[in-house]
Amino acid sequence: MFNVETIRKDFPILSRKVNGKPLVYFDNAATSQTPQQVIDVIVDYYSNYNANIHRGVHTLSQEATDKYEQARQKIQAHFNAKFIHEIIFTSGTTHSINLVANGFSSILKKDDEIIVSALEHHSNIVPWQMLCERTGAILKVIPMNLEGELILSEYDKLLSKNTKLVFVNHVSNALGTINPIKTIIEKAHHVGAAVLIDGAQACPHIIPDVQALDADFYVASAHKMCGPTGVGMLYGKEEWLNKLPPYQGGGEMIAEVTFEKTTYADLPHKFEAGTPNICGGIAFGAAIDYMNAIGFETIAAYEHELLAYATEKLLEIDGLKIYGTSKQKASVISFNLEGIHPYDVGTILDKMGIAVRTGHHCTQPIMDYFKIPGTVRASFAFYNTKEEIDSLVTAVKKANMMLA
């Protein structure tokens, strides 16, 4: 049985104070907090078996390698990848996207088309723009409507035999919209295009089954799902990963090196040059275990309850407008108070111990669409409570009063 008070005890940070007030942490879409179970794994690694992996014959190296590869297995199982070598450890979602974008430099030709959605984070726009600059490919954009949903009939019009790649996020970080990625993937495959799904915002709430979705690439970060920063993953179908050239050269990614010619290691090591974030990878596995022990269905149901409650309560406030009103939403609320800059609201909320994100959320195209400088974004996790939402509502009312 889900008991939020028990869950909260797992997160030491939730008992601290900010500006003399109990911390209310509603910036989960930026980074999630870390449970003691994951912190313990990090401490255990550095206390007991810190060593470089894959090469050492000594016991510590073997232990670290085993744990690291076990973590890869956990990730494979969680995302339901067909093969373990389809899981590449990266430093995070941005790294994963850049790895794929770089690989496509040698595949795309001038006037090939690639499609992005209007809902993307800058990290799923800029690497592709750079790719277009290098290859002469053309970037097209799936537009969105006022609810913050992608307009699929427009997407249909963009697809053609020239389309080589489509990249869309599973959940929008700025608005919380859950995109119909299965349909998006199907339509892209129909014209022979590959699809990369940015799952950074979805993975804290949903288990993506990469085989059922038939995604060609799926990328995520550990730190959005109770793991540490600086580690993430790239799932790629074996055939695609074999087609892409290595991203970085170095140790670990080679089979044989001579000055005449170097041959590359097999998957996944081909894409894992250098000493990886070993502890981070192991802790990523522990974070997945932690979340699965609670259960993603339980998490999603509870977060949905928080989202509905917060939406209702916030909308009672005079002049408050929510951006992103799709029926399919993760627990993210982006809002503004009429005539008040989001930065001012965020400053007052911080004074009251409430952590939210303000600004453009690395999604300037979305802000331009709504003609606003930014929003205040409250994003909820399964360790948040309705009482905390009440505190948010009280604080927003106060900000409204002070700033109006």
Add this chain to the structure above:
Amino acid sequence: MTIEDIQNEIIDEFSMFEDWEERYQYMIDLGKDLPLIDDQYKTDSNIIKGCQSKVWVHAEMNDDKIQFTADSDAIITKGIIAILIRVFSNQHPKDIIDADMDFIEKIGLKEHLSPTRANGLVSMIKQLKMYAIAYQTQLK
């Protein structure tokens, strides 16, 4: 009044406030009262980079003293600008360049001085001092 006199006056005013709320309410009120910058100076080239909110600053020199006008789209930022303008406007360039900024910590706005705060107070001070350096060069 010298820059130091003005700073001391501001420190005195802020010492009357008992909590953050009164302090911020005062800054918000200052922001609301800040005389607007002339629209012709609200140009992209007058925007200070590094702020989550937009900040425009314009400077002019008359009788060897610099006058600053500024604006922002965020009211708390505007309040901070109002304080800075009160300190720096109508002063000699050299005095602006040499001015110590400790008073910001003394009035409890230290958090806004963090370069990571993204409100641009640091960039704002830098920009005001840059204007002073530019005008100082003209005087020589």
